[in-house]
Amino acid sequence: HKPHHGYGRLREKWGARREIMKGLGILSIAPLLAMAEGVRGLPVIKNARFALGTNGGTGRRLRALMLHGKGGEGARFRERMAPIVDSFTGIDFTFPTAPFCIDEEKSGFAWWTLPPGVRSFEATRYIGVEKSIESLQEICRNEGPFDILWGHSQGAILLSSILASPSIEFPEPKVIILNGCAWPKPFESDLESFKKGHLPSLHVVGREDKVNPAEQGVRVARSFGQRARVFEHAKGHIVPCDEAAISCYTGFLKTHLLI
Template structure:
């Protein structure tokens, strides 16, 4: 399914601390491919080389990167402004993009970009983002940042993956409250991109389909200029029970996903 201009919706995907875009792509690959089949996913590397040991050394090949640096309490940040400027330039020059996806540091940074854009601080010439996928994300704790980024509820369709055993469980829950009507998907795992059970696949697939259909409606041609055959096909598709359809499509790969033996699980156990 594509937008009215013939292009898929595009998502920038920001990896976690001291990993890489390639590693996040590998992590996301454990999800059923039907979920994001109608999106183009872009996986850039962080702006800075890893400044210390990466937890995926020996599991996934280097190089490793980080977006910015921080103190142990996550209240002071180094190179954050440079990182934001880099991502704004990246998004502007390679965009436009429709949404952001992030894991851990990447999710925290993505939410900051969304909040800053909503307040008119950055990306003023870029269209507002439409969607956000947060996996183990959190808020920044510096009051000067919070007073701007989370000043008002962020009106971007968002889904938040929160692990029962994640050390960022409470911060992830707090981040979800910064968004209007967030979809929260809980899982029993820790600080990881989780494998999805059938219920989670259905919820995420339906969430993504709603955004796609909304985008299609926005980009649709005026009724009196639409070919009747195309219009009838779209009306029939829109009338179908999406939840059942999406669950059946996504469910085909559940058994295969559970049999995958990815090396990254050693890191995320």
């Protein structure tokens, strides 16, 4: 494979950052490079648009549960994720809306509420999170099982908390993707003792993320153990949907879903 023009310069640029992040305990670190090199150890798919077929020969289509962030809404999140949905035509995507309305226009929703000025990675309690967990458990009973759990921001924090908590009954997926995640302070002890190394996880962090800084997502990734992969992009608090990111998602899903 002939390296993309300029790869050497980009590799040198990211060298120091990669060494720092490796020191945090992540087994495999791969920043989002301009030429879409993808996650280290995963294949680079040049044409990411493809049908994912059936679930490991079971005859059932793959299913993904997609959780929006604070202030989002299911249908609106689906619109923003359209490049991803359109790229994976063989997956059935479910986009629920969180139960707590947080604005007068009833256009923004949250998976829990917090006192004014308190951040999720600082809070000692997520007010109402039990209701959100119950609603997701009901969705899993009615529309699951889900092969993929995929969350953004508060949705990612919720999924990491659910999977790490031994007291929460929730069907385990085959893979999980957490975008713009932060450390879930109320579930800190669960995450610190989690280390569920058999569950493949992809942790997407933004180098310019001012909402949930990249080191928050890296810390969560470390708690997921040896099969965690970190994918860093150059933007802020978004779900990257460009060609490089979709190539990364494609490689990750093809590697772990037996497609």
